[in-house]
Amino acid sequence: MELALNEFIFHHMIDPKHSIDTIVLLSEIQRSCCKIVVNDEVKKKYAENLKGLLGIQEKYFHNCILLFLNQLLHNTEKVAERNYPNRLDDSELEEHPDAPFIKAALASSDKTLVTEDGRLKELLESKRLGLKVRTPTEASKYLRAFRVLQPED
Numbered sequence: 001m002e003l004a005l006n007e008f009i010f011h012h013m014i015d016p017k018h019s020i021d022t023i024v025l026l027s028e029i030q031r032s033c034c035k036i037v038v039n040d041e042v043k044k045k046y047a048e049n050l051k052g053l054l055g056i057q058e059k060y061f062h063n064c065i066l067l068f069l070n071q072l073l074h075n076t077e078k079v080a081e082r083n084y085p086n087r088l089d090d091s092e093l094e095e096h097p098d099a100p101f102i103k104a105a106l107a108s109s110d111k112t113l114v115t116e117d118g119r120l121k122e123l124l125e126s127k128r129l130g131l132k133v134r135t136p137t138e139a140s141k142y143l144r145a146f147r148v149l150q151p152e153d
Helices: 008-014 019-031 040-060 063-073 099-107 118-127 136-149
Strands: 002-005 035-038 079-081 112-114 132-134
Touching: 002 099, 008 019, 008 040, 008 063, 008 136, 019 063, 019 136, 035 040, 035 099, 040 063, 040 099, 099 112, 112 136, 118 132, 132 136
Parallel strands: 002 035, 002 112, 035 079, 112 132
Antiparallel strands: none
16 A cells, blocks of 8 residues: 655644644554655655754654654655656646645555645546545544454464
């Protein structure tokens, strides 16, 4: 299973309304066979966001949360590099700030993008790209159910 995660994972780390949902999702990714799909642009955006969080970590959250996120995003068993070979056919999507994440989702085996951006979800549904768009809570529930169905090793 593969998921593309847009930048909400970083913004939610400092948002008390959403931080628990994001931590639950990241924990489910860690516990399951799921991988986070990245491409070169996504890796660059993740690195920038991690650097920004390092500068404010003590003000907003316990250090272990950032350490967990950092380790997860650098775990070669949990990160899959997938490059979408082309520009997006739709110029509105190609120029969208989340285009790298859309491309990562399109390149993933599960064609799933996790985001809290309702407008992005509506846009992607209207474009009929075949992407599944889930909120962090929906993705967590899906991963939990998938993990329960998997046989024990």
